[in-house]
Amino acid sequence: MKKGKVDIVTLGCSKNLVDTEQLMRQFDALGYTVSHDSPDPDGEIVIVNTCGFIGDAKEESVNTILQLAERRKQKKMDKLFVMGCLSERYQKELEKEIPEVDKYYGKFNYTNILTDLGMEYRADLRLERSLTTPPHYAYLKISEGCNRSCTYCAIPIITGRHRSRSIEDIENEVKALVAKGVKEFHVIAQDLSSYGLDRYKSQKLAELIERISDIPGVEWIRLHYAYPAHFPYDILRVMRERDNVCSYLDIALQHISDSMLNIMHRHITKEETYALIRRIREEVPGIHLRTTMLVGHPGETEKDIDELKEFLRFARFERLGAFAYSHEEGTYAYKHYTDDIPEEVKQQRLADLMMVQQGIASEINAEKVGSTLKVIIDRREGEYYIGRTEFDSPEVDPEVLIPVETEGVRVGEFYSACITDATDFELVGK
Numbered sequence: 010m011k012k013g014k015v016d017i018v019t020l021g022c023s024k025n026l027v028d029t030e031q032l033m034r035q036f037d038a039l040g041y042t043v044s045h046d047s048p049d050p051d052g053e054i055v056i057v058n059t060c061g062f063i064g065d066a067k068e069e070s071v072n073t074i075l076q077l078a079e080r081r082k083q084k085k086m087d088k089l090f091v092m093g094c095l096s097e098r099y100q101k102e103l104e105k106e107i108p109e110v111d112k113y114y115g116k117f118n119y120t121n122i123l124t125d126l127g128m129e130y131r132a133d134l135r136l137e138r139s140l141t142t143p144p145h146y147a148y149l150k151i152s153e154g155c156n157r158s159c160t161y162c163a164i165p166i167i168t169g170r171h172r173s174r175s176i177e178d179i180e181n182e183v184k185a186l187v188a189k190g191v192k193e194f195h196v197i198a199q200d201l202s203s204y205g206l207d208r209y210k211s212q213k214l215a216e217l218i219e220r221i222s223d224i225p226g227v228e229w230i231r232l233h234y235a236y237p238a239h240f241p242y243d244i245l246r247v248m249r250e251r252d253n254v255c256s257y258l259d260i261a262l263q264h265i266s267d268s269m270l271n272i273m274h275r276h277i278t279k280e281e282t283y284a285l286i287r288r289i290r291e292e293v294p295g296i297h298l299r300t301t302m303l304v305g306h307p308g309e310t311e312k313d314i315d316e317l318k319e320f321l322r323f324a325r326f327e328r329l330g331a332f333a334y335s336h337e338e339g340t341y342a343y344k345h346y347t348d349d350i351p352e353e354v355k356q357q358r359l360a361d362l363m364m365v366q367q368g369i370a371s372e373i374n375a376e377k378v379g380s381t382l383k384v385i386i387d388r389r390e391g392e393y394y395i396g397r398t399e400f401d402s403p404e405v406d407p408e409v410l411i412p413v414e415t416e417g418v419r420v421g422e423f424y425s426a427c428i429t430d431a432t433d434f435e436l437v438g439k
Contacts, residue, residue: 010085014042016050018077019141020070021060023148023197023233025093028119029058030138032092035123037139038131045141050077053087056122059095061167063335070095071107078109088126092119094167098339116167117153136182143387145421146193146229146403147186151179151217155199157236159263160274160342161306161334164199171200173208176217180224187226190421193385194221195231195402202236215243222251228423229385231402233259237285238276245292255399256293259328261301265320266313273306274341279316286324297400299328304362305355306334307346314358318365327373328406329366333359367433374407374431384409384426384438386418394418396426396438409436 015036019029033043044052055077059070074091081089088111096103097115104113114121120130140147154168183194196218198204205213222230230253232244237260248254264270267279277285289296302317321329333355336348384396387403393410401407409426411418418424426438 010053010087011042011051012053013040014044014052015054015056016044016047016052017056017058018046018050018073019058020073021058021062021066021094023195024150024153024199025058025060026141027138027148027150027197028093028116030141031135032056032119032122033139033141034134034137035120035131038134039123039128043139050080051085054090054126055081055086055088056090056092058119059091059093061093061095061098062163063332063337065335067095074103074107074110078107081109081111090114090122092116092122097167098163136178136185138186140189140191142403143421144190145385145387146195147191149179149183149186149194149196149221150174150198151196152198152200152204156203157200157238157276158274158341160272160346161303161337161340163337163340166339168199171203171207173204173206173213175208176213176220179217180220183221183224183227187224192226192421192423193229193231194227195233196221197233199234200236201232201234202239202241204241212239212241212243214241215247218244218247218254219251222247222253228253229255229399231255231257231399233402235260237262237282240285242288242292245289248293248296256296257299257400257402258289258296259299259402263301263303264306264309264313264317266316269306269309269313272308272346273303283320283323297327298324299330299402299406300324300326302329302331302362304331304333304358305350307342307349309334309350309358314361317362321362321365321369325369325373326366327370327400329363329370330405331359331362331366370407371431371433374433374436377428377436378431379428381425381427382409382438383423384411385423386411386420388420389413394420396424398436407434407436409438411438415439 036043060066091110092114096113100113123130152173154171155165156171382398386394386396388395396409428436428438430437
């Protein structure tokens with residue numbers, strides 16, 4: 010155990026990561042050595058930032074807490090704290106089942122860790138973070154919460170109603186990050202489409218992105234987690250007109266048949282979804298779309314799955330993730346539907362869907378061979394520099410491999426790369 014050291018373990022999404030980075034900055038200002046996601050945490054204080062979205066994520070969070078609680082019993086740390094979505098949702102149950110944890114905090118009161126340790130929270134550092142990402146990119150959280158009522162989703166239970174940050178606050182954060190060398194911003198929220206509705210009484214995503222793109226030093230802006238119903242179409246003009254706004258959009262569609270969209274309370278129809286995809290592609294030529302699909306929701310039939318596969322072949326999403334339905338306590342589906350689709354059927358449907366997508370992704374990647382693309386280099390790994398195009402977010406999207414014998418390449422810089430080869434999920438360039 011190292012005195013004066015704090016270890017923080019982050020589970021779940023990039024929105025959790027931003028919370029971790031803000032807390033790390035506070036400890037750093039207090040003189041602590043702060044480590045993130047160490048394979049062997051050895052600090053006197055260990056903090057777990059948990060995820061509570063679906064079954065697999067909850068299981069990972071619980072297992073991580075249990076492993077560290079065992080180390081706590083062996084006195085390998087002075088304090089063990091748990092924060093984040095899982096403890097926001099299940100604090101009483103966790104306190105009962107894993108009492109070795111010194112204290113549990115939710116998603117929004119985690120700065121109380123500092124005061125409970127007898128330290129002072131530095132309000133003047135509110136917009137500052139200790140980045141866990143490479144120094145050339147950062148996640149930018151513009152709102153919290155969600156007002157949507159999707160039947161399967163526990164996020165509104167955890168995060169509460171949608172709350173937008175002010176445009177000025179976000180601008181100030183971006184300027185501070187640019188001053189530290191950040192060039193690329195991944196704009197994140199539970200629901201980008203609703204940005205501004207609560208604070209300004211109208212959708213303000215387009216205005217926000219325009220103002221961020223005007224800040225000198227911002228070279229790439231990428232948008233994550235738009236909602237299809239009441240989509241803010243004016244963002245497409247911004248994407249088309251601004252060179253530093255990537256032609257990339259992450260928009261979670263979840264399903265396509267009218268039956269499932271109705272059962273899932275998605276507030277959009279199949280016809281409207283097809284029209285949305287057509288309009289996005291028409292207004293932003295060359296855009297790459299990432300989406301998420303959910304299979305195995307109560308009421309889903311093989312016909313629904315066939316419609317979904319047909320939709321994938323029409324939309325030809327450049328990026329797609331999918332997951333199997335998880336029967337989450339407190340959700341509308343948990344209260345009103347029976348989780349009656351066997352797990353093996355869910356997994357088979359998931360595999361079938363991803364097989365269709367793999368073929369599409371392979372074809373799209375192959376079409377890039379011979380083209381020249383702007384690439385940012387994230388790291389060196391073995392025999393390659395690893396980069397990304399404007400169409401790729403870290404961790405989830407394809408990467409561009411540049412042989413290390415290429416002279417003059419530096420991590421964190423932009424280059425033009427000629428694409429020479431492609432696999433299903435990677436490009437090779439020079």
